[in-house]
Amino acid sequence: MSAASPIDQIAERVERLLVRHEEVQRTNALLQEQVEVLTRERDALKSRLSAARARLDAVLEKLPLDEPSSSSSNDAHQA
Template identity: 75%
Template sequence: MASGSPIDPLVERVERLLVRYEELQRTNALLSQQVELLTQERDSLKSRLSAARARVDALLERLPDLNTPA
């Protein structure tokens, strides 16, 4: 005679699926945090790049025009 219920394998599989689901939820939360941090870093870098471009443009404006006689 079988010692276990025919439903036991199904119960075990559901329990494994629940554990996997929880793992995936934690992984998703960590990835979401990383995306948020990387988005903030990207925005900061874009802002710094824009400021650097403005400074370079201002310096270029101060250069004398080589086509204009001195």
């Protein structure tokens, strides 16, 4: 087996680097897709949270205010 020339060694190294670059590009594309999916999911959850908060605020507004004097007057009636 004869030793590869420096040019052949460089060409082989460049080929390996090109293959690795293609793999990294594919991995990056898959990760980008996952980021987009998660971004949409996050935005949907934020929207649901906002709607739930709005509903909760509406319910809280309908609740009667707790008057401290009413509890003391109840105590007086019980005694």
